[in-house]
Amino acid sequence: MILNFFDQFATPLILGFPLALIAMLLPTLILSQTPRVMPNRMLMAQQWFMAVLTKQLMLPINKPGHSWTLPLLALFTYLLLMNLLGLLPYTFTPTTQLALNLGLAVPLWLMTILTGLRHQPTMSxxxxxxxxxxxxxxxxxxxxETISLFIRPIALGVRLTANLTAGHLLMQLISTAVLALLHVFPSVSLLTLIILILLTALEMAVALIQAFVFVLLLTLYLQENV
Structure with a gap:
């Protein structure tokens, strides 16, 4: 039983070993596939989605910035899978941890700044x-402008953390209401369950949108420095 609603965001431990490390490795295990001579429908759909995403992300970036395509796509896929896996029962969402999000945002933001200072210091x-x-x-x-420049990675990490944390917390509150009303007001409990299902679908969309926004903002920062 969860005594505190925010306990779901605490890093779970087994024998002192943080399970967040395993949760962070799951997306790489899901994406690792054996080579195929003929791609199946899943691979074709994945290739189509990646092609559309690449076109949307790289459209506003100058040609020198296209070398960032693979890292940005890998980052988007990694964030998307971590966000979606966190919606499964008895799982942990690493992207609800501000430390992880800042650990991703700060180095990538710093790379865009260093790229600009290296190739076009005057424009940067x-x-x-x-x-x-x-x-x-x-x-x-x-x-x-200097303060706003240094706030960018903090905004990246806080935005991702706040959106996912708020969604998971709201789902926890509504699911608790469903169980509490089940024996008292079954009809109200059923209505609340429908709201919970709709909210779960919304959270899946939020997981996709937040991963896309995180990478899109990085591309905009990159555009200013290439």
Whole structure:
């Protein structure tokens, strides 16, 4: 029995070993497949989805940034599978942990910044000061733009964590209401169960959208530096 609704977001342990590591390895185990001479329908659907996703992500990026296609696709697939696997019963969602999301966001954001400083340092530094800025406002704007630049990875991690945590917590609350009303008001409990099923479908969409938004924002940051 869960005494605290937030206990579901605590990292489970068995003999002192964190099961979050196993949960983080599950997506790689699911994607690992044996080579096939002729692809089946599942592989063809996966290839079609990846082609559409690649077109959407790489469309606004200049040609030098296309070398990031494979890492961004791998990141999207990894986040999507971790988000979806967390919706299964008796599972743990690693992406509800802020430490993991920041561990993904900060290095990738830093790579985009270092890429810009390496290939076009003048343009990268020019983003800190908009054109036509009055001279008295230059110091203040540089400070504001620098702060907003360093807030980006925090916003990436917090957005993913907050959306998934809120959805899982709401599902936990509604499922508790279903069990509590089952013997008192069966009709109300059935209605609440229908709401829970609809919310589960919504959470599956949120898992997809949040993975896409995470990668899309990285592509936008990359576009400014290539």
């Amino acid at each position: 530094l020019a983003h800190l000061l908009p054109m036509g800025t009055p001279t008295p406002l230059i110091p203040a704007l540089i400070i504001i």
